[in-house]
Amino acid sequence: MKNKKANISVLIPDGESHLLRFIVNCLAQEREVKIFVLSTKKLSEMRFSRYVQKYIYHSKVSSDIEWVNYIHYVVEQNNIDVIVPIFETGIKKIIENIDVFKSSSKLCLLPTLNDFIVAGDKGLLFKHLKKHKLPSPKSYVVSSGSLPDNDFDLSFPVIVKPVKGYGGGQLIKKIETSKSLSSFFKRNLSDTDFIIQNFIDGYDICCNVLCKNGSIIAYTFQKDIFNSNGKFLPQIGFKFVEEKDLIHTIKNLIYTLNWSGIANIDCRYDFKDKKFKILEINTRFWVNTEGSALAGVNFPYLLCLSNLKNEVALQKADLISCLNLKGLVFQIKRNPFFVFKFKYIYNNTVFKYVLKDPLPMFYKYVLRTKNIIASAFTSKVS
Known part of the structure; x- marks a missing residue:
């Protein structure tokens, strides 16, 4: 069954995210969609996209409530049908303030705050999986600023990663021995919890x-x-x-x-x-x-x-x-x-x-080249 076509005005309220280009490109495949972007990023390649009906820049606000109120203003001014946050930070802020959202009926499908927190924290997710007998690697959580116990029940090699944040594989490491594990934690004592998991072949x-x-x-x-x-x-x-x-x-x-x-x-x-x-x-x-x-x-x-x-x-x-x-x-x-x-x-x-939409990519690489040249010149001078 084909989905019924609809004329839709969509607001992406966290347009400073690196995911913006991907989401705009997907929405633009449907001619009925008009895309509006709200962003704290003034110099963005997506400002030049032919798919973006309006790119609205605003400076960083002092509170989440102020941000929510500005979203209300943009929704009313542009007759927005659906509000679609695309990254964890924006999604969480909206869920946390959903009770004061005047335009809550226009928010896209979102999880509850508790479910969002559980799903986004690898330590809490492991407990959830274990509780509901869902398959997952054997895991052990190390609190921030701590070292792992010597008697934890995992076999080497293991995978170590932060329980949340650090996307793109950052700070994820495969470790072969207990000595290497101890060295890793001594180098990476920080304000985040880590999860250690059995490596799966x-x-x-x-x-x-x-x-x-x-x-x-x-x-x-x-x-x-x-x-x-x-x-x-x-x-x-x-x-x-x-x-x-x-x-x-x-x-x-x-x-x-x-x-x-x-x-x-x-x-x-x-x-x-x-x-x-x-x-x-x-x-x-x-x-x-x-x-x-x-x-x-x-x-x-x-x-x-x-x-x-x-x-x-x-x-x-x-x-x-x-x-x-x-x-x-x-x-x-x-x-x-x-x-x-x-x-x-x-x-x-x-x-x-x-x-189909070359200007954003052209701008992105021009800006990147300019920054590389500027960086090289600065290094020479210093």
Whole structure:
């Protein structure tokens, strides 16, 4: 069943996020959508996007309430239908202040504050998974500023990572021995808790979902097609797959969290146990949201439709492979003749978005080049 088309004015209130370009590109695939952006970032490449109806700059406000009030003003002035925060910071601020939101009926699907906190904290999530008997690696949480106990029940090698924040694989490390583990914590005593998990010999798989009251409206599974060489980085090339065993686990996870809204769930297949295990949840949109749209599941647009009470049929992805821009560059470096695969590059990579809206990317690289030259000149002078 096809989803009914609708004329929609969408406000992204946290447009300073690095995810903005990906979400705009997805929404722009639907001609009925008008995109408004509110941002604390004055010099942004997306200010030059032909898809953005209005880019509204505002300086950083002194309180969350002031930010919420400014959102109200923008909503009223521009007749906004749906408010779609895209990153954890903005999503959390809106959930925390939802009781004072005059335009709460225009907010997209969002989880409760408690569920958002549990899902976004790897330590709390592990307790949730254990309570509901959902598969996950054996884990141990170390409080901020502390060292791990000598008798914790984990076998080496282990993975160590902060319980929240630090996206893109930052501060995630595979550690082979107890001595190396002790050294790691002595170097990284900080104000964040860490989680230590048994290393799983297997492969990673991501599940992207849109949900309402604990039920899944849309989902995609994506599996890495490049060897990451042990680096804990976002996927740059992936293929969409179906995993019947894993979707059962994900449905149970979403039900137990009573989740509403979007989420990106990192999982790993365990060769030893022959089962998928849940690692963490990103409570926001993800870097490869455009890839899902290429595969036929446009999460930002479906999120808007679900808010407007349009009937949304269960969405699954076309089982294609996909490259983001870094993946495309990597593939061309590996095989220069790949540049002649015009049909694949247009249909299966995000390069098509650059072709349709080139100014943001042009501005981004001009600004980056200017900053590099300025930095080099400053270093010479000093």
